[in-house]
Amino acid sequence: MDTILQLVLNGLAVGCIYGLVALGFVLIYKATELVNFAQGDLLMLGAFTCYMFVVWYGLAYWAAFALAIAIVALFGAALDATVLRRVIGQPQFAVVMLTIGLGAIFRSFASITWGSEIYTLPTPFSARATRLGGVTVSHEYVSIIVGTIVLCGALYAFFRYTKFGVAMQAASQNQLAAYYMGIPVKRMFSLIWAISAGVAAIAGVLLAPVSLIDINLGFIGLKAFAAAVLGGFGSIPGALVGGVTIGLIELFAGAYLPHGFKDVAAYVVLLLVLAVRPQGMFGAVGRKRV
Amino acid sequence: MRFVFKTSYAQDQTMFRDGVQRNWYIALFVGLLLLPRVLPDYTVDLSLVFIYGLCGISLMVLAGYTGLVSLGHAAFLGIGAYAHVYFVHDLHLPWIVSVALACVITAAVGVLVGLPALRMTGVYLTIATLAFALIIQEVFARWEHVTGGLKGKPVDKPVLFGVSFANDVAFYMLCLAFLIGGLWLTLNILRAPTGRAWVAIRDSEIAAQSLGVNLAVYKTMAFGYSAALMGVAGALFAHKVGFLAPDIFSVLLSIQLLLMVVVGGLGSLHGAVYGAVFVAILPVIISQARDAVPAWGGLDRFVKQPGFEPGLFGLILVLFILFEPLGIYGRWTKIKLYFAMFPLYKRATFRRQKTYMRSERLR
Numbered sequence: 001m002d003t004i005l006q007l008v009l010n011g012l013a014v015g016c017i018y019g020l021v022a023l024g025f026v027l028i029y030k031a032t033e034l035v036n037f038a039q040g041d042l043l044m045l046g047a048f049t050c051y052m053f054v055v056w057y058g059l060a061y062w063a064a065f066a067l068a069i070a071i072v073a074l075f076g077a078a079l080d081a082t083v084l085r086r087v088i089g090q091p092q093f094a095v096v097m098l099t100i101g102l103g104a105i106f107r108s109f110a111s112i113t114w115g116s117e118i119y120t121l122p123t124p125f126s127a128r129a130t131r132l133g134g135v136t137v138s139h140e141y142v143s144i145i146v147g148t149i150v151l152c153g154a155l156y157a158f159f160r161y162t163k164f165g166v167a168m169q170a171a172s173q174n175q176l177a178a179y180y181m182g183i184p185v186k187r188m189f190s191l192i193w194a195i196s197a198g199v200a201a202i203a204g205v206l207l208a209p210v211s212l213i214d215i216n217l218g219f220i221g222l223k224a225f226a227a228a229v230l231g232g233f234g235s236i237p238g239a240l241v242g243g244v245t246i247g248l249i250e251l252f253a254g255a256y257l258p259h260g261f262k263d264v265a266a267y268v269v270l271l272l273v274l275a276v277r278p279q280g281m282f283g284a285v286g287r288k289r290v
Numbered sequence: 291m292r293f294v295f296k297t298s299y300a301q302d303q304t305m306f307r308d309g310v311q312r313n314w315y316i317a318l319f320v321g322l323l324l325l326p327r328v329l330p331d332y333t334v335d336l337s338l339v340f341i342y343g344l345c346g347i348s349l350m351v352l353a354g355y356t357g358l359v360s361l362g363h364a365a366f367l368g369i370g371a372y373a374h375v376y377f378v379h380d381l382h383l384p385w386i387v388s389v390a391l392a393c394v395i396t397a398a399v400g401v402l403v404g405l406p407a408l409r410m411t412g413v414y415l416t417i418a419t420l421a422f423a424l425i426i427q428e429v430f431a432r433w434e435h436v437t438g439g440l441k442g443k444p445v446d447k448p449v450l451f452g453v454s455f456a457n458d459v460a461f462y463m464l465c466l467a468f469l470i471g472g473l474w475l476t477l478n479i480l481r482a483p484t485g486r487a488w489v490a491i492r493d494s495e496i497a498a499q500s501l502g503v504n505l506a507v508y509k510t511m512a513f514g515y516s517a518a519l520m521g522v523a524g525a526l527f528a529h530k531v532g533f534l535a536p537d538i539f540s541v542l543l544s545i546q547l548l549l550m551v552v553v554g555g556l557g558s559l560h561g562a563v564y565g566a567v568f569v570a571i572l573p574v575i576i577s578q579a580r581d582a583v584p585a586w587g588g589l590d591r592f593v594k595q596p597g598f599e600p601g602l603f604g605l606i607l608v609l610f611i612l613f614e615p616l617g618i619y620g621r622w623t624k625i626k627l628y629f630a631m632f633p634l635y636k637r638a639t640f641r642r643q644k645t646y647m648r649s650e651r652l653r
Contacts, residue, residue, distance in 0.1 A: 035413045083608070083612070086612055087611065087612070090615065092412050092413050093353070093359045093416075093556075094611050094615060096359065096361075096413060096416055097548065097549075097552050097607060097611055098607070098608055098611045098612070100545055100548075100604075100607070101549075101603075101604040101605070101606075101607030101608040101611070102604065102608060103604070104545075104600050104601060104603060104604025104607070105601050105604040105605055105608065107597065107600065107601070107604075108597045108598060108599075108600050108601020108602075108604065109597075109601065110597075111595065111596065111597025111601075112595050112597050112598065112601070116596060116597060215597070219541075222420065222421075222424065222541070225417050225420070225421075226421070229414070229417060233414075259432070260428055260431070260432045263428055264424065264425045264428045267421035267422075267424045267425050268421075268425060270417070270418070270421045271406070271418055271421050271422065271425070274406065274409075274410055274414055274417070274418045274421075275406035275409065275418075
């Protein structure tokens with residue numbers, strides 16, 4: 001029983017990270033119908049930026065955290081304004097290749113700027129744990145789960161109650177109609193990119209103490225795809241539920257299935273979902289218009 | 291500007307447009323036969339161009355002609371390579387039989403992957419093939435009985451009908467022969483009803499379906515054919531690298547293969563070959579050029595960083611998509627047209643139309 005509880009807790013934490021990265025995919029996909037294959041690499045940039053401020057410049061953890069989010073979010077907005085806006089309306093394939101190329105550039109940039117070694121980020125939560133019954137509750141995992149819940153609440157409030165949030169919803173539901181209503185659609189898209197990149201940076205900083213920082217941290221984005229697809233690409237609660245599901249499946253597969261299944265469990269689930277129910281758990285059924 | 295005035299139906303079916311074009315290709319062929327004598331140091335790199343060329347054709351059929359973008363082709367390459375090596379080394383089958391079996395096995399796997407792919411469109415398919423490739427890579431690492439696991443598996447030089455192809459030049463000729471065979475076969479399939487159906491599916495699935503193209507059959511066929519070519523390429527690739535390990539067939543290789551078709555030019559077999567030349571030769575040029583980089587403000591140290599090369603590839607990919615979506619082949623046709631029409635070239639011929647976002651959602 002304790003083992004199962006322990007697995008559930010760890011799975012929740014890992015799943016939250018997948019969920020956050022998937023949330024980034026979904027935000028961008030809902031708004032612009034672009035699929036951002038560089039989302040994982042934005043996460044990596046966030047983790048490295050925070051590391052740089054904490055270890056190189058000796059900033060306090062929270063200050064570095066905020067700076068990292070701000071920098072990566074600004075970077076995301078700039079990326080949209082300079083590069084990605086040009087490919088809207090081109091075949092999806094071009095966008096996929098473009099973001100893959102961008103991801104490669106980010107990894108290369110990280111390896112040249114920060115080196116290709118493996119780093120640990122010292123945080124207030126590092127290597128501390130509380131024992132609850134038979135379960136070891138590591139503070140790093142708690143920070144991930146709490147961070148995700150807070151972030152989701154904030155995002156929900158933002159999209160639901162602020163003028164900007166509603167404008168963004170409008171822009172992603174129908175570009176042209178939003179434009180006629182006087183919403184600056186282009187600026188909204190840049191803002192969505194900023195939010196999405198910021199979410200990735202938060203995920204990166206939260207993940208950093210658990211998994212070490214290196215330039216290949218971004219490959220976690222591949223598993224987040226499984227989360228996004230499972231939740232139905234285009235559904236924000238779906239992304240989070242999908243992420244947590246994938247996290248739990250992965251941890252349980254690691255514990256109860258033979259070696260090797262832990263790494264591929266997410267992809268097996270992804271393939272099964274795509275083959276059986278391509279619209280995911282929360283997606284709407286739809287036929288393409290001619 | 292040359293214009294071919296067709297006077298018989300046979301002219302519609304010839305492979306080359308006219309005698310001039312045919313003679314150019316013959317000259318190219320002779321040039322390729324002599325190339326190992328001119329550049330003896332680069333024979334091995336050049337045979338890699340031919341192997342990548344086969345991969346390029348394979349991916350071009352799927353992505354460029356049928357419109358199904360796969361990010362998992364490194365897995366097919368790997369399946370071909372491991373199957374071939376298993377048959378040749380562990381079961382001691384003749385080389386040709388082994389290549390044929392590897393080809394059949396990869397084609398079968400391709401069809402298996404293609405079947406669920408029928409239900410997916412666009413980016414979902416890309417993600418699914420990516421997941422497939424990641425699973426297969428894990429299989430390579432775990433199925434030690436056949437693949438040698440993480441320790442890897444050494445590969446001997448090919449021996450065909452008792453003749454050894456251990457010599458670099460001989461292997462170069464072997465790869466060239468396979469590339470020409472692959473090009474010839476693919477060119478003919480693309481001119482046949484099958485190829486027409488693929489192109490129709492790419493341009494509009496619904497229109498193709500309305501005209502009686504069976505989507506399921508032709509998409510699966512495209513997957514199977516593409517995988518089969520990849521299997522043959524894999525067999526040659528195994529001999530080229532000389533040592534198989536699971537991490538060769540990673541996502542990065544899949545991306546590189548896709549980079550090849552994008553940079554070469556989607557939707558043309560020329561593009562596949564140009565892309566192969568580009569992807570196989572660029573690392574050689576980079577490594578040559580690295581030593582020649584001057585030490586302006588530490589520029590030489592910057593260029594020698596290990597992370598520099600993948601970033602450069604990424605940058606090239608981004609620049610191509612932004613500024614030349616038709617790839618090298620597209621640029622080449624523009625240049626050719628410029629000289630053909632010389633004083634009258636209109637830049638607007640190729641201007642991209644302004645497009646609004648084409649939604650794939652139903653509203």
